[in-house]
Amino acid sequence: MKHITRIIAASAAPAFILLTFRHTATDQYLDAGTGSIIIQALIGGFVGLLLVLKIYWNKVNNFFKNLSSRGKKRGDLQG
Amino acid sequence: MEISKGNVDLPSSFRDPSGFLFKRGGSIFRQVNTAYKENYDHLTTSGLYEALVNERLLIPHDVFHIEPANSDKAYKIIRPELVEFISYPYEWCFSQLKDAALTTLKIQKLALDFGMSLKDCSAYNIQFRKGKPIFIDTLSFEKYHEGQPWVAYRQFCQHFLAPLALMAYRDVRLNQLLRVYIDGVPLDLASSLLPFRSRFSFSLLSHIHLHARSQKHYSGRSVDTSRYKINRLSFLGLVDSLESSITGLKWRSKGTEWVGYYRDTNYSSDSLQHKKQIVAEFLDKLSPKTVWDLGGNVGVFSRIASDKGIPTISFDIDTAAIERNYLECVTKGETNILPLLTDLNNPSPGIGWANEERTSLLARGPADTVLALALVHHLAISNNVPLTKIADFLSNICNSLIIEFVPKSDSQVKRLLATREDIFPDYTQLEFERVFGLYFATISSLRLRESERTIYLMRRIA
Numbered sequence: 001m002k003h004i005t006r007i008i009a010a011s012a013a014p015a016f017i018l019l020t021f022r023h024t025a026t027d028q029y030l031d032a033g034t035g036s037i038i039i040q041a042l043i044g045g046f047v048g049l050l051l052v053l054k055i056y057w058n059k060v061n062n063f064f065k066n067l068s069s070r071g072k073k074r075g076d077l078q079g
Numbered sequence: 080m081e082i083s084k085g086n087v088d089l090p091s092s093f094r095d096p097s098g099f100l101f102k103r104g105g106s107i108f109r110q111v112n113t114a115y116k117e118n119y120d121h122l123t124t125s126g127l128y129e130a131l132v133n134e135r136l137l138i139p140h141d142v143f144h145i146e147p148a149n150s151d152k153a154y155k156i157i158r159p160e161l162v163e164f165i166s167y168p169y170e171w172c173f174s175q176l177k178d179a180a181l182t183t184l185k186i187q188k189l190a191l192d193f194g195m196s197l198k199d200c201s202a203y204n205i206q207f208r209k210g211k212p213i214f215i216d217t218l219s220f221e222k223y224h225e226g227q228p229w230v231a232y233r234q235f236c237q238h239f240l241a242p243l244a245l246m247a248y249r250d251v252r253l254n255q256l257l258r259v260y261i262d263g264v265p266l267d268l269a270s271s272l273l274p275f276r277s278r279f280s281f282s283l284l285s286h287i288h289l290h291a292r293s294q295k296h297y298s299g300r301s302v303d304t305s306r307y308k309i310n311r312l313s314f315l316g317l318v319d320s321l322e323s324s325i326t327g328l329k330w331r332s333k334g335t336e337w338v339g340y341y342r343d344t345n346y347s348s349d350s351l352q353h354k355k356q357i358v359a360e361f362l363d364k365l366s367p368k369t370v371w372d373l374g375g376n377v378g379v380f381s382r383i384a385s386d387k388g389i390p391t392i393s394f395d396i397d398t399a400a401i402e403r404n405y406l407e408c409v410t411k412g413e414t415n416i417l418p419l420l421t422d423l424n425n426p427s428p429g430i431g432w433a434n435e436e437r438t439s440l441l442a443r444g445p446a447d448t449v450l451a452l453a454l455v456h457h458l459a460i461s462n463n464v465p466l467t468k469i470a471d472f473l474s475n476i477c478n479s480l481i482i483e484f485v486p487k488s489d490s491q492v493k494r495l496l497a498t499r500e501d502i503f504p505d506y507t508q509l510e511f512e513r514v515f516g517l518y519f520a521t522i523s524s525l526r527l528r529e530s531e532r533t534i535y536l537m538r539r540i541a
Contacts, residue, residue: 035294036233037304042293043285043320044313051316 086148090435091203097218101148108143109159112152115218118195119154122220127193131214136186138162138208138215162215163369163390167437168202168238169258170419170427172401173246173330174409175212176254179205180239182212184322187231191315196223200231202238202263203437209414226308229317233294236286237263240324244287245269247328248277251398254420261431266291282324332399353528354483358450359383361481361523361536367447371477374454378404378418384450385415392446394421423454424462441476449477452534456485459506460495466505466514474518480537484511488531508533 086103093099097115101108111119122128131137140157147153168176179202187197197219204216229235238257241264245253249272256264270291277283309317358380362370367389372381375393377400385391393416395401404418421427426440451473458464473480485492486508487501512521519537526533 033230033233034300034302034304035297036236036290037228037307038297038302039285039290039293040228040232040309040313040317041307043289044309044317047285047316047320048310048312049316051312051319054319 088148090431090433091437093432095199095218099148103145103148106158107161108145108148109140109157109217110148110153111155111157111218112149113154114152116154118221119218121195121222122217125193125195127190127195127220128217130189130193131186134189135211136182136189136214137217138206138213140217157217159215159217162206162208162213164392164417165438165443166207166417166419167257167427168242169255170421171254172398172405172418172420173243173251173254174402174405175207175418176202176239176243176246177325177328178409179212180235180243180325181322182214183235183239184318184325186214187318188315190220191223191311191318194223195220196227196229196314197221197231200235200238202257207417210408210412210416225311228304228307228309229314232317233266233290234263235321236266236290239263240283240286240321241266241269243325243328244277244283245272247330248273251330251332254398258427258430261436266294280324280327282320282327286321286324330402332402347529350527350529354452354534355380355383357525357527357534358452358481359387361534362387362389362448364522364536365448365479365481367479369447370450371444371446371448372450372452373423374451374457375404375418376400378407378416380450380452381416381418382413384448385413388415391416393418394423396420396422423458424464444476446477448479448481449473451480451482453483453485453491453532455482455511456489456492456495456506460492460503463502466511467517470515470518474539478539480519480539481534482515482537483527483532483534484508486531 086101086108089100089102089107091100092109096112097118098109098111101110128137132139138159140159143156143158145156147156168179171179182205183197183200183202187200190196198221199216199219201216204214204219205212206215207213237260242254242257245256245264253272256268260268266287270288273283273287278288362384367384370381370384370389370391372378372384372391372393375381375395376397378385378393381391381393381404393401393404395404395418398420401418401420404416407413408416408418421440427437429435429439429442430437455466455469458469459466473482487493487496487503487506515521515535515537517540519539521535521537523536524533
């Protein structure tokens with residue numbers, strides 16, 4: 001799972017971000033952190049999604065871990 | 080509490096309009112300015128301060144009702160608990176910088192739970208206290224507003240992620256870039272130095288390579304950044320992505336000349352044991368308040384002092400030795416020893432504005448006692464430093480000295496002289512005693528068993 005999200009992330013994000021760099025707007029004076037703010041906005045949705053996937057993956061993982069440990073305990077009691 | 084009025088502003092905290100540090104009557108205080116009132120009140124009333132202090136993530140402070148250093152701007156005066164020795168990121172090994180980075184992110188996550196965020200992420204805001212990294216800038220927290228980007232993101236990448244990635248992917252010595260770049264490693268520089276394979280890590284690709292590209296792309300352009308919103312989930316995702324990235328960075332020492340030093344020297348176990356015994360006896364005679372072990376290697380002799388409850392700094396030039404020393408501190412939960420990287424031939428200078436923002440190693444002394452064991456021959460023979468200069472330097476950084484003289488007949492000195500001409504006719508025990516006698520009074524000297532080495536206990540002549 002981790003491996004797959006990594007591959008998707010590494011291949012999809014740069015294309016998306018590089019395309020976005022072509023767009024510019026000219027409204028306000030910019031400070032030295034503009035590039036940093038924009039990169040956050042660009043990758044924000046993506047890393048947010050990865051976090052949600054990670055949380056749910058951990059939940060699923062824990063569910064099966066608990067299930068197998070319960071099974072083991074039951075087995076211990078029966079044995 | 081009565082405190083004298085005369086105060087000195089500390090040169091390390093002048094940038095932040097939220098407040099500043101000042102010294103008065105031997106204590107260090109922090110003035111909280113009215114500009115920071117709302118944030119300070121939120122920090123203390125929201126429960127964040129208590130949570131951070133309980134988890135030993137933030138330095139605790141007391142509020143003092145004393146006359147402020149600048150009454151026009153003052154809201155409160157606080158006195159943070161003292162950190163015994165201030166160290167800097169370019170003096171830390173890989174794991175120290177990594178632990179400092181993870182501590183910063185842990186604080187940021189906790190702050191978000193209480194509706195606050197870190198407004199700066201300077202590595203200088205972390206210090207090692209009682210063996211653990213702790214955040215020392217109480218005024219770095221600001222109220223979080225949904226949609227706002229993380230203002231400290233760039234600083235975090237420059238101060239932590241970039242140097243750690245360079246150390247892990249390229250060379251561990253690249254942490255010394257932090258000594259040149261006081262606000263962290265510029266991301267375009269990090270991007271150009273990192274190998275191509277680092278682009279296959281999504282986090283390094285985005286937080287360093289594309290980040291650097293974005294900085295370059297938007298540099299000098301006027302952009303309305305207010306339309307770039309980052310929702311809470313994206314914000315948390317960003318912090319989580321940085322945390323995963325930092326956690327995944329590893330550096331393993333492949334063994335260096337110094338890490339195997341005790342294994343490779345001609346010490347017999349009896350001789351090493353005798354040396355430990357002498358150092359322990361001398362320390363008992365002195366009962367120093369602080370010890371600096373110069374050339375401390377992996378901290379074998381530093382621990383004789385720290386195990387006696389003496390706050391000890393174990394300095395060495397070798398990153399692998401400091402890494403091993405630090406990991407031992409972490410494993411054993413040691414609180415009195417701080418391993419730090421330093422090249423005695425070029426110790427940390429004063430850097431930053433007016434060379435005062437980060438002080439030199441010498442300005443952070445003197446130590447009560449210095450251990451200089453198996454050190455003088457390296458300085459005198461490998462680096463051509465005359466004995467008078469060594470004695471003069473040591474007399475400037477300590478009140479008392481436990482020092483070892485290793486004669487030319489010793490195999491270690493023979494090894495140093497094997498590849499070079501012996502241009503050191505003055506490197507003799509007699510000359511050593513004469514020169515050091517100009518700066519120090521010898522209290523005791525003992526010959527090491529099964530060796531021609533001598534260990535001296537000296538007190539600086541006032």
